[in-house]
Amino acid sequence: MPFIEESDLLDLHKDIDKAQIINERLLDQIKYKNKDLRKIRLQRNVLLGITGLFVIGVLAITSFTAGLSSKNSFENNQNNHLLVSIDSLDAIKTRIDNLKEQNEELSLVREFYLAKAFIDKEKIYSVQVKSFVDNNVTLASEALTNTLFVKTNPFYAYSLGNFETLDEAQSFRKQLVQMGFKDAFVASYQDGKRIQIEDPY
Known part of the structure; x- marks a missing residue:
């Protein structure tokens, strides 16, 4: 195993803590963001319900006044309602456009979680660089991406x-060996558990 200077190890710990x-x-x-998107979705549904009731109410009022009014007053009222309806339709269209943008953001967050779940279910390859007897290593963190900290009895x-193909993992292993990690090897993982140790070349 290569020798790591204490200052380099401290710098590595600091970088890992920052990450x-x-x-x-x-x-x-x-x-x-998920909480905000849920609120926005609820607001959108409420707005659509209110808008539907508003449109039904406007149509009911328009038809009621049309039956009671004379021909001239009917035309004047219809023109006034048409102008009001056009203004409110523009406001509704703007709100719908905003909701579409927020919906796209929600889709991106959903795709992130789906991709993470997919990676957890698929077989991946990783390069093991060290084993420890105790579980008190500050290098390991589940919040760090592209790292695995797995219990392989008794270590x-x-x-x-995290690589999709064995070739990618083997290439990365070669780079680590050149850096001084002579004992590094490639292993395959699935559902957070090591399946087997792979051919290093």
Whole structure:
């Protein structure tokens, strides 16, 4: 195993802590965004209901006044209602456009969670760089992306990278070996568990 200077290890810990804080903030932002999008969806449904009632009410009032009014007053009222309806239709169209944009943002958040769930179910490859007897390693964090910290009895394995193909993982392993991690090897994982140790070449 390569020798790591204490200052380099401290810098690595600091970088990992910073990345963990950033990831936690991003997860919090996603949670708040989901709450906002739920509120917006509820507001949209309420607005559509109110708009439907409004349109029905306007049509009922228009037809009622049309039967009671003379021909001239009927034409004047219809023109006035038409102008009011056009103005309110523009406001409704603007609101619908805003809701479409917010719906697209919600779709992006949903796609993120679907992709994460897909990765968890699919077989992935990662490069194990170290094993520890104890589970008190500050290098490991579930909030960090592209890292795995898996219990492989009786050890805790620390792996870097999430790759779809074995070739990508083997190429990354070669880079780590050149950096001094001579004991690094490729393993396959699925559902957060190691399946097997793969051929390193």
